[in-house]
Amino acid sequence: MSLGNVGFRQLHAYVSGPITDSLAARLFVSKTDRDGFTLNRFDGRLGQDFHDLNLRGQLLYKPTDTLTLRLIGDWGRQHSFTAGTILLGAIRTYDNGTNFANNYYDRAARLGYTPVPADPKLRTTDVDANPRYAMNQHGLNLTADLDLGAATLTSVTAYRAWNWYPHNDGDSTSIDAGADFHQSNEQRQVSQELRIASNGDRPVDYVAGLYYLYQSIRAEAVNRYGSRAADWFLPPTTNAAVGAAALNDYNVVSQSRPVTDSYAAFAQTTWHVVPGVDLTTGLRYTYETKTGYFDQVATGRSLAGLTAAQQAAAQTIRSRYGIANRYEAETKAGRLSGQATLSWKVAEPVLGYVTYARGNKFGGLNLANITTTGQFAANPVIAPETIDSYEAGVKTTWFGGRLTANAAAFWTDVKDYQTTIIDIERNGVSFFTNAAKVRTRGFEGDVRATPTRWLTLYASGTYDDARYISYANAPCPIEITGRTLCDLSGQRLPGVSEWAASAGGEVRAPIANMAGRSGEVYFGSDYSYRSSTNTTASLSRYSVIPAYDLLNLRFGFRTDDGLFDIQLWGRNVTDETYFLSRAAANTGAITGTLGDPRTYGITLRTRL
Numbered sequence: 001m002s003l004g005n006v007g008f009r010q011l012h013a014y015v016s017g018p019i020t021d022s023l024a025a026r027l028f029v030s031k032t033d034r035d036g037f038t039l040n041r042f043d044g045r046l047g048q049d050f051h052d053l054n055l056r057g058q059l060l061y062k063p064t065d066t067l068t069l070r071l072i073g074d075w076g077r078q079h080s081f082t083a084g085t086i087l088l089g090a091i092r093t094y095d096n097g098t099n100f101a102n103n104y105y106d107r108a109a110r111l112g113y114t115p116v117p118a119d120p121k122l123r124t125t126d127v128d129a130n131p132r133y134a135m136n137q138h139g140l141n142l143t144a145d146l147d148l149g150a151a152t153l154t155s156v157t158a159y160r161a162w163n164w165y166p167h168n169d170g171d172s173t174s175i176d177a178g179a180d181f182h183q184s185n186e187q188r189q190v191s192q193e194l195r196i197a198s199n200g201d202r203p204v205d206y207v208a209g210l211y212y213l214y215q216s217i218r219a220e221a222v223n224r225y226g227s228r229a230a231d232w233f234l235p236p237t238t239n240a241a242v243g244a245a246a247l248n249d250y251n252v253v254s255q256s257r258p259v260t261d262s263y264a265a266f267a268q269t270t271w272h273v274v275p276g277v278d279l280t281t282g283l284r285y286t287y288e289t290k291t292g293y294f295d296q297v298a299t300g301r302s303l304a305g306l307t308a309a310q311q312a313a314a315q316t317i318r319s320r321y322g323i324a325n326r327y328e329a330e331t332k333a334g335r336l337s338g339q340a341t342l343s344w345k346v347a348e349p350v351l352g353y354v355t356y357a358r359g360n361k362f363g364g365l366n367l368a369n370i371t372t373t374g375q376f377a378a379n380p381v382i383a384p385e386t387i388d389s390y391e392a393g394v395k396t397t398w399f400g401g402r403l404t405a406n407a408a409a410f411w412t413d414v415k416d417y418q419t420t421i422i423d424i425e426r427n428g429v430s431f432f433t434n435a436a437k438v439r440t441r442g443f444e445g446d447v448r449a450t451p452t453r454w455l456t457l458y459a460s461g462t463y464d465d466a467r468y469i470s471y472a473n474a475p476c477p478i479e480i481t482g483r484t485l486c487d488l489s490g491q492r493l494p495g496v497s498e499w500a501a502s503a504g505g506e507v508r509a510p511i512a513n514m515a516g517r518s519g520e521v522y523f524g525s526d527y528s529y530r531s532s533t534n535t536t537a538s539l540s541r542y543s544v545i546p547a548y549d550l551l552n553l554r555f556g557f558r559t560d561d562g563l564f565d566i567q568l569w570g571r572n573v574t575d576e577t578y579f580l581s582r583a584a585a586n587t588g589a590i591t592g593t594l595g596d597p598r599t600y601g602i603t604l605r606t607r608l
Helices: 104-111 229-233 240-247 308-321
Strands: 002-004 008-018 023-034 038-040 050-061 067-081 085-090 132-147 151-167 178-198 204-225 251-256 259-274 277-299 325-347 350-361 385-398 403-423 429-452 455-470 499-514 517-530 548-559 565-571 579-584 589-594 599-605
Touching (some): 008 599, 178 229, 499 548
Antiparallel strands (some): 067 132, 151 178, 178 204, 204 259, 350 385, 385 403, 455 499, 499 517, 565 599, 579 589
């Protein structure tokens, strides 16, 4: 049980034990609630709160010494008021000095709206559309293991459902402009795996099997415009009557449903060439079919009161924001993946290895509002990515396991990288497809030491040079004007920090008598660092998350038998202001989502 600031309350509990000689059960429950830490000026609510409830049950049945059945079921739900995007400013001029016409502050002034201060430390938002999300999920998994002596036959049958219902303010202000922008998803999947794995010591260990997956996602995308949509979204030169009729109270709703059937066969062997030298090889062939449709409808105010010219102008406006559109698409592909690893126990404490793997990220369907016919038709089918990975490293253990140290170097090439492009041959349309070649390379290491039973230390670090090797037809960042596309070849890949590191440890001291029991007092800390990273494919400088570091501390008492453990803890104890995301909208508004501020509390653990 935990209590903390920001209204934090958490309970984790489980009970486990036998029912009969051959049947055992476990039930786990977790409940977490936390108030928000952003203030919505519009209604005084606290955004980015969190409410989560999860249940998980297991049954373990062993009718014979050779057969084991395990049934696992889980259910969970979450909900939150998500008004958490913080205004950081707005772009007023492009990089070439040209005025950013009709930018965020221009629109606000024209409508008589006063934006919140652009100060992330205030954690203040101002939205009127009740932004929120609700999520629920559930699943079942049945695993059967049959011991055949020389091998074990395993069957894994699983079902999972996941439902996601978000609602977002489309203009990030308290103006009734973007009343609700969201995409909800209802996913269902069924999988079946059958595999056989060798038992005991033998010159060659093996595992082989078959796998099938069915997945269906029903998605609904909604753009619902409010009573002042034209005032906010359209340029001030737009005829007021035309703009209001075209966009105010306009609704664009699309339905899509991709369906995937995936079939695979796989095998892996480990050949113990000589003592200390192993060669592991594996192959997997996967064949996937994907089918789907996109169906969009749009409804709005009647245009009957406008002149013919005004109706044509209104229809042109609507075509930019979404009109009726329907198409179907499908793709089929078979791909072979594989890997080989050679490991060598150079000496008792040192294991070296080299590995090569070829993998695939299967393609899909771009079920979005794109044109699939006519002059500017785009292909909704996304081809697979091909990934070639190389790694070499050492794993070491010293002083009877009191010190472990590992290091590795890696290199990965990605061909047909799936990302967003601007196609100048299709009227500058932007869509998701295969466009780029990507490379990541670097090294990583970690060390863990227990010099005495009362002290544990750890540290790890990664350097990752991840770049677009070729990305010539990329969308330009928002600060660039006068160009249709930009060449981002050679630039760093978004979402990847060049440097990441963590370190920490725990020091303990024995206490002879804690309520009549032996125990210990302990103090621990955890530190993490991430260098800057970009969060958009176009690599806008307004999407850069600056480097940040976080420090967590804990102090507590615990008994050796686990009867109780009382811990005081603090997370982000320096109250670092850091971002989870940053971006600039087409209005020029620069916004970001902040990470958690300093939190602290107390946790009690007990075992009966």
